[in-house]
Amino acid sequence: MxxxxxxxxxxxxxxxxxxxxxxxxxxxxxxxxxxxxxxxxxxxxxxxxxxxxxxxxxxxxxxxxxxxxAGHMPDERRQEIPPWATSKDKRDFKKMLEEDGEIMFDGIPINDVDKQRIMHVLTGFFWEAKQMNKRKKPNDPDGDKV
The missing domain is CATH 1.10.260.40 (lambda repressor-like DNA-binding domains)
Structure with missing residues (x-):
């Protein structure tokens, strides 16, 4: 950092x-x-x-x-953006990263190393959720094939 x-x-x-x-x-x-x-x-x-x-x-x-x-967007995080991501997906991801609230655990602020670990995990979850949403049909909230 x-x-x-x-x-x-x-x-x-x-x-x-x-x-x-x-x-x-x-x-x-x-x-x-x-x-x-x-x-x-x-x-x-x-x-x-x-x-x-x-x-x-x-x-x-x-x-x-x-x-x-500034240490907000390391190279390895940018490389995790999947090739199928649209510009809207990338904008959503950037918005998620830009929400700069204090991260706390049990009332104690989390240090920068742990924040990076958490962001790495959240990055994976974000793209996994985006990909799952793309598989669902807009009129089929359960994602079942019709």
Missing amino acids: ISETEFGFYLKQARERKGFSVNQLALESGISNAQISRIENGLRRAPKPETIRKLAEALHIPYEEMMEK
């Missing part, structure tokens, strides 16, 4: 390559200059996917690249 400092350094380099000040990036992205500064200085963990989307669009960097740099 990428550290806060590594992502912050990456963001700062991307901003400087574009020739933006922190204030210019804030205006272009709609993200506060204070938040951008905290990210760049490693004072804040990698931002949520929606924040990354805004930053990526403002800097003209592919969203997937920035997500990967």
Whole structure:
């Protein structure tokens, strides 16, 4: 998993390559200059996917690249997308990954290693469920062949 400092350094380099000040990036992205500064200085963990989307669009960097740099979408997870997945399926999958709530077990936050393990399992379940739904006929909720 990428550290806060590594992502912050990456963001700062991307901003400087574009020739933006922190204030210019804030205006272009709609993200506060204070938040951008905290990210760049490693004072804040990698931002949520929606924040990354805004930053990526403002800097003209592919969203997937920035997500990967932030540690949200490792290569091995992207490779698990089955060849039959439609663009709607991929959008559904991305939405599932972007829901960034705190994961807890017995009232204790789960660490990043365990989160990655859980996401790996959820990824498998997600694509298995999608494939099963594609096998069912729209007017046949039980999936029986008519």
